[in-house]
Amino acid sequence: MTRLMRYVLILTTGIVIGISLSVASYSPQNPRRTAAAGDLILLHEVIETVETYYVDQLSHEQLVNAAIGGIFNMLDSHSAFLNVEQANDMQSSNRGEYYGFGFELAANKQALIIQTAFPDSPAATAGLQTGDKVLACNQQAVNGNNQQQILEQIKLAAQQKQPIKLQLARGQTRFEVAIKPASIRLHSVQAKLLADNYLRITHFQQDTAQDVQHWLQLWQQPQISGLVLDLRDNPGGLLEQAVAIADMFLDQGVIVATQGRYINANGVFYASAGTQISKVPVVIIINKGSASAAEILTAALHDHQLATVVGETSFGKGTVQSLIPNLYDRSSMIKLTTARYTTPNGKMLDTQGIEPDIKVTSQDGDDSLTMATNIARVGYPVKQDQQFNAAISWIETHNQ
Incomplete structure (x- = not known):
């Protein structure tokens, strides 16, 4: 057989095998793959038809993005498709680097709510507080149908280094602020040596557990008499950081369990032997802005x-x-x-939250608690912080 004939035979055989495999792939023996292929063809035809015949011109990219957006509109508000810039921003945020306005929003059915304003950020400088309701952005009113659009508008302004104007409501008061984006270096852990040791964790990024470990080791000499762990307005962050910090306090037992539909989303995180701190009173302060990883650590x-x-x-x-x-x-x-988590006691916290042992509101203080007196602490700037005062009172009571 000549070399040319051999090549033709090999090529023909390859084509026949390829066709056979294609036919086998879409044969009735593979109904799921056949259905998926059909769905993709249908989606392609819809996009092509709209792109060709719709009265206004829309690009192929616009229609693809709209199709992707339609999928995520069916999911919860925490799921999203991240383009290149958004993915980079997310990874930078996890590293503690951030360019933007310095606030996080939580969406409900009718409104966008300020979940937290990062310390020393443009949002904090402008006076934004947890719980503020965003009524409008750049004169566009927020409603139940355009929340995603408003969020994209805010993100785009940050990316383009453009200021935004927000109309907000705080209780019965309405006000307007103008905010310019800026480069922000996020420090997730703040520590102070007060009457008792005080650690504030604002969020959980890649170096949070390392910073907490540094302070706990530093405070071993002299032995600390108590610890206040402030997780107020902490929106969460990296799960593994919250787990690592919890492990510094626990020497055995479950820290958190996750449950999802695919096998890798299911797991149980256990504490390892040894602790960084033990046998001292610990008080955790939380509020309505404490979420996700902050709730995991608290629970x-x-x-x-x-x-x-x-x-x-x-x-x-x-x-x-x-x-x-x-x-x-x-x-x-x-x-x-990808998963829901359960606390060591098996409780799911989604939409329920953690109920405090000692309820102290930030507005009214805690007049009903005889143990929580208004203690003015030298070195602590907020003299009327009733939640902090309640934490200190509890520690002092249990050190007697």
Whole structure:
């Protein structure tokens, strides 16, 4: 057989095998793959038809983005498709680097709510507070149908280094602020040596556990008499950081468990032997802005009876998000809710939150508690912080 004939035979055989495999792939023996292929063809035809015949011109990219957006509109507000810039922003935020306005929003059916304003950020400088309701952005009123559009508008303004004007409501008061984006270096841990040691964790980024460990080791000499762990207005962050901090207090037992539909979303995180701190009173302060990883840490220490919780009912975000790279476009990512978590006692916190042992509201203080007196502490700038005062009072009571 000549070399040319051999090549033709090999090529023909390859084509026949390829066709056979294609036919086998879409044969009735593979109904799921056949249905998926049909759905993709249908979606392609819809996009092509609209792109060709719709009265106004729309690009192919616009229609694809609209189709992707339609999928995520069916999911919870924590799931999203992240383009290249958004994916980079998410990863920078996890590293503690951020360019923007310095606030996080939580969406409900009718409104956008300020969940937290990061310390020393443009949002904090402008006076934004947890619980403020966003009524309008750049004169566009917020309603139940355009929340995602408003969020995209805010993100785009940050990316383009443009200021925004927000109309807000705080109780019965309405006001307007103008905010310019800026480069922000997020420090997630603040520590002070007061009457008792005080640690504030604003969020959980890649170096949070390392910073907490640094302060706990520093405070071993002399031995500390108590610890106030302030998680107020902490929106959460990296799950593994909250788990690592909980492990510093626990030497055995469950820290948190996750439950999802795919096998890798199911897991139980256990404490390892040894602790960084033990046999001292610990009080955790939470409020309605404490969410996600902050609730995981709080529940882990509380359920193991290692901490008393003071403050207000927490936010109640009991879901875990994963960042999943796209195989087709590796620079974009999908942020997807992949699991719900349960506390060591088996409780799901989604929409429920953590109820404090000692309820102290930030507005009214805690006049009903005989143990929580208004103690003015030298070195602590907020003299009327009733939640902090309640935490100090509890520690002092249990050190007697």
